[in-house]
Amino acid sequence: MKKLVAKVEVHDDKQKSKAMQVISGFGGIESLNMDMKDKKLTVSGNFDPIKVVNKLRKSWRTEMVTVETS
Template sequence: MMKVVLKVELHDEKIRKKAMQTASGISGVESVAVDKKDNKMTVIGDVDSIKVAVKLKKLCRANLVSVGPAMEPKKEEKPPEPKKEPEPKKDPKEECAQLFKMYEPYFNHIRHQPYPNYCYRTLEENPCGCVIC
């Protein structure tokens, strides 16, 4: 990330808009800011400073003031979390008992389901039926 500061002569709003559009149209530009009071334009991104200056010189007078790394926001450090005491180990038999209690309704439901009724027909009942031997 580079921060390019240019001194530009922007006479009116129309030229300022064109200059901002031109600067933002360059690949790698992340932000463009114009300071009317000091007649400075700041371009931040992964760009070549000379390429930005040449593009802006087609619209107005532009001179490079400074080129340097963009200041990245400082990452806030989180305070260390207090150490939690490990949970006491449970007896495996108690864990199994809890699991059986949770799944008991499910098993009871399956256990009490009636078996499907199958219909058997013989050749005597339906003489036109198909029999596979």
């Protein structure tokens, strides 16, 4: 089980929805949450954090904040 927190430069709900839709296509993701105030996306599940961040970087400025493994 991994937990990724990434800062994603989304500016409105439409971009937020699109970013979450892109990430939900990855296998093994159990939960997604986006805090629009801090522009932080939290992803939990059994997935490759590097692939998720690289996919987001194709459309948005993205910075990996933390990755936890349990």
